Amino acid sequence: MKTIVLLFLLAASIATSHGIEHGIDYNIYPLRMKSGSGGHYINGITCSSWRLGVEAHNIIEWKTIPQECEGYVGNYVLGVEYRQDSKAVNREAYFYARSLDLIKDGKNIWVFDVDETTLSNLPYYANHGFGVEPYNSTAFNEWVGLGIAPALPESQKLYHKLLSLGIKIVFLTGRLESQRDITVKNLKDAGYSTWEKLIVKDATKYKGKTAVTYKSSERKKLEEEGYRIIGNIGDQWSDILGTNTGNRTFKLPDPLYYIA
């Protein structure tokens, strides 16, 4: 009986579809079924739905962003939203770190990815269609070689706060051993003055291996060395999936590219 009354009320409210409650003007029209003669409500998916799917790791293994989303992604990353989304993640990470009662033996570390986590390649992507163009390793590595990638400001705040809490920083990146020196210079120039380790990829050892495998294996080594990974932050799911991921992981926004 209760169910019937509820259904009736629901049907009645859908029929009304519009009203004002608690001073909020609401309109539930978008929840109406749109099959049959009503036609399709959404043709394909919108770019914001695509981005949400990417961030939630429902849309995976994509090579480029949808052509029609270049403007949307460009506006997102160059506007305030990207910064605000980054801030929401980084401050949550800080609240978590601050809440811990850590053993002060110098073994607590926080793993940071580099690209789109610590350093931003936005100047490069702005010139390459914000991810519309297929990845070009030659062009991208030329950019990395310049060593002028700016810091991601919200991540940098977290970096400084973690250091002040006595947590050590380990950078774990898919950049190669041949890019170590320029990465060190870039990190320092961008304001990252200190770290416990900078782990770069051994191209021979991890040839053909995914980022998940590489990063899991390097984090395992860190734990075997006696470090405790209390936090781990990256812009790719492959930074935070796999094994030895740390006590908590944090996913930064990145609608530009996907790395398995």
Ligand SMILES: *[C@@H]1O[C@H](CO)[C@@H](O)[C@H](O)[C@H]1NC(C)=O
């Ligand atoms: C990749 O980038 C290099 C260097 O900028 C360029 O010479 C080459 O034509 C690009 N390749 C493609 C397929 O666009």
Ligand SMILES: *[C@@H]1O[C@H](CO)[C@@H](O)[C@H](O)[C@H]1NC(C)=O
């Ligand atoms: C991290 O996880 C390990 C294993 O579950 C646990 O023993 C440890 O207390 C946790 N550390 C923190 C700082 O939460």
Ligand SMILES: [Mg+2]
């Ligand atoms: Mg990254």
